[in-house]
Each structure stands twice: as structure tokens, then as C-alpha cells.
Amino acid sequence: MSRWVVLPAAVTCALAAVLFGRFLTEDRDLVAAVPSPRPVFQVSLIRVPPGEQLCISDATIPEDARQLRVQVGTFGRPGPELDFTLRAPGYSDRVRVPAGYPDSALITAPMDPPTTAQLGDVCVTHRGTAPIALVGTTEERTLSRPEGKVGGKVADGDTYLAFYEHRSASALDRAGEIVGRMSAFRPAVVGPWLLWPLLALVVLGVPAGVLWAALIAVRS
Numbered sequence: 001m002s003r004w005v006v007l008p009a010a011v012t013c014a015l016a017a018v019l020f021g022r023f024l025t026e027d028r029d030l031v032a033a034v035p036s037p038r039p040v041f042q043v044s045l046i047r048v049p050p051g052e053q054l055c056i057s058d059a060t061i062p063e064d065a066r067q068l069r070v071q072v073g074t075f076g077r078p079g080p081e082l083d084f085t086l087r088a089p090g091y092s093d094r095v096r097v098p099a100g101y102p103d104s105a106l107i108t109a110p111m112d113p114p115t116t117a118q119l120g121d122v123c124v125t126h127r128g129t130a131p132i133a134l135v136g137t138t139e140e141r142t143l144s145r146p147e148g149k150v151g152g153k154v155a156d157g158d159t160y161l162a163f164y165e166h167r168s169a170s171a172l173d174r175a176g177e178i179v180g181r182m183s184a185f186r187p188a189v190v191g192p193w194l195l196w197p198l199l200a201l202v203v204l205g206v207p208a209g210v211l212w213a214a215l216i217a218v219r220s
Helices: 003-025 175-182 192-219
Strands: 028-036 044-048 053-061 067-073 082-088 091-097 105-110 118-126 132-137 147-150 161-169
Touching: 028 053, 044 053, 044 147, 053 161, 067 082, 091 105
Parallel strands: none
Antiparallel strands: 028 161, 044 132, 053 118, 053 147, 067 105, 067 132, 067 161, 082 091, 082 118
16 A cells, blocks of 8 residues: 555656656746736737727836847737837847738847836837727736836737847746846845745645645555
């Protein structure tokens, strides 16, 4: 009977270790900032008529941003040309997205960032003739400070907007930075010196605890 307890526990721990190892070592795009996050459950479409402009104000434009990302619905047609303008005190940039992208495409446009992080405006102008809508949200859990306006009128929802760095990296590569950010807005007693042991305890202690509990169950 004991093997039917120990073996599943060992297999579960081994599988969890493999999955966690993949999570730690798999490269992924690095987020610089997300002024307006994606919807979690309910998608709202922010329509932008031909020739009109959607402007998102009070958006954080970080100094390490190299890509601007939005998601655009084109109602089954090839996407029209889009012009993005980014403005903040002492900073401006313009990004053109050529026509032809597919419906619901995640637009990833290269950009030049400001020298320091700035609060600014991000505007997108619809240069085509077919209808489009940017993916947004009205969920309270994802609503954020930046406000969007279409043709000067407040948009019905927050438009998804994100900035990414130019590189990718794994969680393991960025462990030091992650721990540093975790301790940035905590009391002084909660610093990297405390978080590193806690991280090791979770990574090593949880699997060991599962095996130990299984062994105790067998002996009892």
C-alpha cells in the first residue's frame, strides 16, 4: 500500500520540478510598462472611425521601451495603415504601421523611448476607410489611470497598451531584478536579504515538504 502513496507523490514532485524548471529557464519578452492591461474576462472594443484619432493620456512611457503593442480588430478585413504619435515633455516619436495585418492582430511596432520615463500621450490615427476597433476593457479590476478619447470624446473603456523592451530573457536570468522590485515598496525590514531565503525555501522546501508528508502518511 505504501508504494501507491510514495510513488504518486514522487512523480508529482518530479513533474512539478520539470515544469518549474521550464518556467525559470524559458525566454520571454520583457515588459517595460503596461499603462492599460488586457481584459481578463470581457473584451470591450474601442471603435476608431476612418480618419479619426484615439488618444490615450497620462500613459507611462518608460526609458527602456523599444516596442509599442496594441491589439486591433478589423472585422475580418486586412488592417488599414495606422499612425502612432507619442508625446511627453521634451519627447516625441512617430510610428507607422503599414496596412495588411490580419484581424485581431497584436500590433508590435518599434519605437524610440524618452531618455527618462515620462507621463505622456499615445495617439493612433486611422488612415484607412474600413472600420477598426482596438481591444480594451471596462472591467473594474483592469481599469487604470490613462484615459482614452476618440475624436475628443471619452472612450467607453480602457484601450490595451503595453511597452516592451528590445530583448527577451528568462526568469532565472532576471532573478536579482525581480527580487529587487519585490522589495522596492515594502518596509525596510523586507529586503533582498529576506526575500532570497524565502525564495529558496519555496523552491526547495515545498517539494521536500510534499515528500516528507507522504513518508509520514506511509508510516502512520
